[in-house]
Amino acid sequence: MKNDPFLKFNSLFEIPRDLIYLDGNSLGPLPKSAAEAISNVIHNEWGKLLIKGWNQSGWMNEPESLGNEIAGLIGAKQNCISVGDTLSLKVYQALASALQLAPKSGAVLSDEGNFPSDIYVANSLLKQKKLPPVRLVKSDSLESEIKKGDVSILMLTQVDYRTGYVHDMTRLTNLAKKEGIITIWDLAHSIGSLCLNVDQDKIDFAVGCTYKYLCAGPGSPAFIYVKPNHIPLIEPEISGWLGHKFPFKFDLSFVSAPDIRKLRIGTPPVIQMAALKAALAIWEKVDMKSFRQQAQKITQLFIEEIENFELDLELVSPRNPDHRNSQVSFRTKNAYEKMQALIELQVIGDYREPDIMRFGFNPLFNNEGHAIEAAKRLSSIIKDSLWKNKKYTKRNLVT
Numbered sequence: 001m002k003n004d005p006f007l008k009f010n011s012l013f014e015i016p017r018d019l020i021y022l023d024g025n026s027l028g029p030l031p032k033s034a035a036e037a038i039s040n041v042i043h044n045e046w047g048k049l050l051i052k053g054w055n056q057s058g059w060m061n062e063p064e065s066l067g068n069e070i071a072g073l074i075g076a077k078q079n080c081i082s083v084g085d086t087l088s089l090k091v092y093q094a095l096a097s098a099l100q101l102a103p104k105s106g107a108v109l110s111d112e113g114n115f116p117s118d119i120y121v122a123n124s125l126l127k128q129k130k131l132p133p134v135r136l137v138k139s140d141s142l143e144s145e146i147k148k149g150d151v152s153i154l155m156l157t158q159v160d161y162r163t164g165y166v167h168d169m170t171r172l173t174n175l176a177k178k179e180g181i182i183t184i185w186d187l188a189h190s191i192g193s194l195c196l197n198v199d200q201d202k203i204d205f206a207v208g209c210t211y212k213y214l215c216a217g218p219g220s221p222a223f224i225y226v227k228p229n230h231i232p233l234i235e236p237e238i239s240g241w242l243g244h245k246f247p248f249k250f251d252l253s254f255v256s257a258p259d260i261r262k263l264r265i266g267t268p269p270v271i272q273m274a275a276l277k278a279a280l281a282i283w284e285k286v287d288m289k290s291f292r293q294q295a296q297k298i299t300q301l302f303i304e305e306i307e308n309f310e311l312d313l314e315l316v317s318p319r320n321p322d323h324r325n326s327q328v329s330f331r332t333k334n335a336y337e338k339m340q341a342l343i344e345l346q347v348i349g350d351y352r353e354p355d356i357m358r359f360g361f362n363p364l365f366n367n368e369g370h371a372i373e374a375a376k377r378l379s380s381i382i383k384d385s386l387w388k389n390k391k392y393t394k395r396n397l398v399t
């Protein structure tokens with residue numbers, strides 16, 4: 001499309017020619033440079049250097065060097081992000097660290113829009129510590145709950161994974177600070193989509209993943225951010241050997257590294273980190289302010305196009321683009337079947353229980369033409385009842 005400031009990025013991604021991919025908020029597509037980077041690590045580093053790769057290719061320093069690259073995307077200072085493990089584990093580490101800093105008596109507050117894994121992980125940690133489970137409230141009650149005076153940790157995911165609703169992170173963090181509450185933000189759906197500034201917002205802990213908007217590939221490592229002045233004050237809850245001050249002394253007693261490396265656990269995923277490094281090199285060239293504006297423009301157009309067709313689709317994403325992430329979700333009966341039929345028509349979105357069709361837009365590879373065409377195909381699926389074919393009822397393992 002003309003006037004698309006992100007057109008030059010389109011060719012950097014490997015997406016089948018006739019496919020409209022609207023699921024980059026769940027799994028980003030393959031950057032061509034990531035395929036090359038992975039091949040290089042496999043053939044030239046692992047293949048030729050073998051174990052020497054840890055030193056000669058700098059593999060061992062990557063959890064922090066990649067963390068320093070991620071810092072630019074979330075507005076963090078250098079040397080306060082560690083990359084590794086899965087996001088669920090990083091949520092565990094963040095909460096365990098927050099519990100060390102927070103007053104013992106208060107509640108851990110979250111909302112019903114949080115991602116289930118965050119709640120499961122938090123509750124298993126709280127149970128081990130014989131503390132009450134997370135207090136889960138509706139998102140519009142968060143402010144009054146924060147002001148009650150009995151909360152010690154606020155643990156939220158900035159973007160509701162179902163609706164794409166964006167919490168006002170600055171405002172909620174500010175309110176929490178006034179009450180002496182420690183904040184943990186899960187930025188899984190924010191990084192590579194929203195303009196973030198964790199340092200300026202005085203956020204205590206942030207975590208996120210790299211396989212969604214960042215496009216580092218399935219199973220790519222997560223990250224944890226710790227506010228710089230907290231780093232010396234926390235001790236790792238899971239003290240793996242690579243979080244040790246001197247891992248290669250193989251001491252039987254654990255002494256944590258003096259810096260953010262203390263939150264490492266075990267061996268870094270070198271091949272996946274190569275993909276992350278390549279993906280981050282693309283993000284380095286992206287102006288997040290204009291990315292956000294473009295994403296708002298495309299999602300707005302998609303909503304208008306869908307609504308012009310007058311289908312039985314109820315918008316559950318916020319209408320106000322400032323409260324909506326680069327995602328549009330609709331509630332409808334037989335949402336699963338409709339999404340399966342749409343996928344067969346070469347438009348990939350996803351389904352979320354119980355009745356949500358979800359579409360993510362990333363301007364690096366999605367444009368306004370995709371929004372118009374996807375709406376047209378969805379309309380034909382519903383108007384021509386294509387989704388009623390029995391084959392679409394078969395549930396896949398991943399929806």
Ligand SMILES: Cc1ncc(COP(=O)(O)O)c(C=O)c1O
Nearest residue numbers: 086087088115117157186188209
């Ligand atoms: C907000 C949020 N938190 C946590 C997770 C879990 O991440 P992981 O599977 O990497 O542990 C996800 C996964 O999609 C997520 O969206």
